[in-house]
Structure formats: C-alpha cells, structure tokens
Amino acid sequence: MIDTHSHIYGLEFDTDRDEVVGRAREAGVEAIFLPNINAETIQPMLQLCGQYPGYCFPMMGLHPEDVKEDFSSVLARMHEILLQTPTPYIAIGEVGLDFYWDETYREQQLEAFESQICWVRDLSLPVVIHSRNAHRELLEVMERHRSDGLTGIFHCFGGTLEEARELLSFPGFVLGIGGILTYKKSTLPEVLREVPMERVVVETDAPYLSPVPYRGKRNESAYVVYTLQRLAEVYGCTPTEMEEMTNKNVKRIFNLGN
Ligand code: NI
Numbered sequence: 001m002i003d004t005h006s007h008i009y010g011l012e013f014d015t016d017r018d019e020v021v022g023r024a025r026e027a028g029v030e031a032i033f034l035p036n037i038n039a040e041t042i043q044p045m046l047q048l049c050g051q052y053p054g055y056c057f058p059m060m061g062l063h064p065e066d067v068k069e070d071f072s073s074v075l076a077r078m079h080e081i082l083l084q085t086p087t088p089y090i091a092i093g094e095v096g097l098d099f100y101w102d103e104t105y106r107e108q109q110l111e112a113f114e115s116q117i118c119w120v121r122d123l124s125l126p127v128v129i130h131s132r133n134a135h136r137e138l139l140e141v142m143e144r145h146r147s148d149g150l151t152g153i154f155h156c157f158g159g160t161l162e163e164a165r166e167l168l169s170f171p172g173f174v175l176g177i178g179g180i181l182t183y184k185k186s187t188l189p190e191v192l193r194e195v196p197m198e199r200v201v202v203e204t205d206a207p208y209l210s211p212v213p214y215r216g217k218r219n220e221s222a223y224v225v226y227t228l229q230r231l232a233e234v235y236g237c238t239p240t241e242m243e244e245m246t247n248k249n250v251k252r253i254f255n256l257g258n
Pocket of ligand 1: 005007035094205
C-alpha cells in the first residue's frame with residue numbers, strides 16, 4: 001500500500017513524526033509520497049526524505065493556494081532546485097487551481113499551473129494535480145497539453161461521474177482517492193463503480209481529511225488503510241486485491257518498475 005499524498009513533514013507532526021512513520025510501516029504502508037506546498041516546506045520535506053530514504057519520496061511544486069504576487073520568483077527558485085542533479089523528485093506536485101476561498105490570484109494561478117505543467121512535459125515527470133472549484137479551467141489546461149503524453153494523479157477526487165470521465169479521458173492519469181470515500185454521505189462509491197479499478201490510487205492528504213473512524217482528527221499515513229478497505233468494498237474485492245491493484249497503478253504512473 002502506498003500513500004500517494006501526505007504532508008507529514010508539516011508542523012502538525014513536529015512532536016511525533018517518527019511515531020507517525022512507524023505506525024505507517026506497521027499498518028503496511030510501503031512508501032509515502034510527499035507533495036510540496038511552498039518555498040518554506042522544501043527543507044523540512046527533504047529532511048524527512050533524508051531520514052527515511054527509500055520510504056519517503058519528495059515532489060517539487062507550488063500549491064495553487066500559495067500562489068501570490070511573488071510566484072514568478074518562487075517558481076524560478078523551485079525550477080533551479082529541480083534541475084540540480086541528482087534530482088530526488090518523483091513528481092511535480094502539488095500544482096493546480098483552487099478558486100474555492102477566493103479568486104484574487106486567479107490569473108497568477110493559471111500562469112503558475114501552466115509553467116509547472118511545462119516542467120512536467122520537459123522533464124518527463126508525473127504530476128500531482130490539485131483542483132477545487134476549477135474543473136473547467138483545469139480541463140482547458142489539460143486539453144492544451146493532450147498530445148504531451150502526461151501522466152499523473154488528479155488528487156483528492158470528489159466529483160461527479162461526468163467529471164471523472166472528463167478527467168480520465170487523459171489516459172496517463174488516475175484519480176487519487178482519500179478519506180472522503182469513507183464518509184456516510186459521500187457519493188464517491190456510486191461514481192467509482194463506473195470507474196475501472198486500473199484508474200484509482202489511494203492517498204491520505206495528511207493532516208487533512210481523515211477517513212472514518214478518525215474523521216475530524218489529524219490524519220496520518222497509517223490511516224490510508226481505512227480508505228483502501230472501503231475502496232475494496234466498493235469494487236467488491238478483497239483488501240489484498242485492492243492493494244495489489246493500486247500498487248500496480250502507482251508503479252505504472254510513476255514509472256517505478258517492480
Ligand atoms: Ni495536499
């Protein structure tokens with residue numbers, strides 16, 4: 001089982017990060033992928049990866065909610081870091097569009113996303129995409145790059161069947177399924193019944209969006225097991241089968257071999 005999206009390098013874990021990693025290992029999590037947020041999170045993220053080589057893997061990118069006036073210089077610095085060899089980054093992420101809280105930096109977000117999609121294309125890395133209240137705009141960017149053969153994850157998917165179909169029309173992409181799948185009123189189970197098992201992976205988005213039975217509490221990578229169990233129920237298979245399938249999907253998208 002691989003947690004494809006976790007921010008356990010964050011402040012929320014400063015007092016017990018090693019225990020958090022220990023519990024993930026005990027729960028059967030084989031690897032944790034860490035999407036970056038902004039310029040300040042790079043150092044703690046890399047430190048964690050240095051502490052757990054072969055277990056924690058970093059990504060590079062500027063989160064859409066952290067796109068501000070200074071985004072061009074932040075991106076220039078990130079790009080410079082990205083090109084340093086040997087590059088340990090397994091993907092560009094998390095990047096995308098978020099017009100949920102406010103649209104102050106709408107144009108800047110679109111520009112930052114486009115620049116980072118160009119890194120993805122030029123470096124042949126997978127991309128982890130965050131999108132909220134921006135489905136149409138996201139599709140427009142993706143459409144422009146349809147012939148680039150991009151691969152990646154549409155992280156924290158929670159949309160409709162139509163939205164799932166539109167996103168999955170990009171053959172190199174899968175949906176990242178997190179804790180919301182376990183919520184009582186979630187419509188995701190119905191949607192996923194129409195989505196092939198080959199097109200989903202699991203994630204926590206720790207510290208956010210804890211699955212049941214930890215809903216409302218701080219999320220951590222070990223809890224990805226609850227989402228995986230629910231996903232197995234949805235697809236009518238055993239958790240072991242679901243684990244094998246999602247691992248296979250991760251390895252295909254991230255080009256990891258076996
Ligand atoms: Ni995230």
